[in-house]
Amino acid sequence: MTEPKIPHLASAALQSVMQEMKAQDLKWGADRDQDLADWLLILTEEAGELAEAVLHIKFGGEKKYGLRTEAVQVAAVALQIIEYIDRNDIMESINEY
Numbered sequence: 001m002t003e004p005k006i007p008h009l010a011s012a013a014l015q016s017v018m019q020e021m022k023a024q025d026l027k028w029g030a031d032r033d034q035d036l037a038d039w040l041l042i043l044t045e046e047a048g049e050l051a052e053a054v055l056h057i058k059f060g061g062e063k064k065y066g067l068r069t070e071a072v073q074v075a076a077v078a079l080q081i082i083e084y085i086d087r088n089d090i091m092e093s094i095n096e097y
């Protein structure tokens, strides 16, 4: 079993994701409780932009420069979804069925 060279909590990656979440909160409002399907649409849109960056790395194109930014945005939206799930006790409501 290996340990990361830099602990996840101290990584530049996590710092970037948290900064992006803060920017998203400022832009769209914190604690936005939209439908899960809407969250998934947003995540899918961001994943599409990440795919476009990867495609441009592979075949050429200016979007390649956005690779890290798009990866950060995917992670930030995914974390927003987890916070939404926790904030609204969605797992508990599912487990009641």
Ligand SMILES: [Mg+2]
Residues within 6 Å of the ligand: 045, 046, 049, 050, 069, 070, 073
């Ligand atoms: Mg994006």
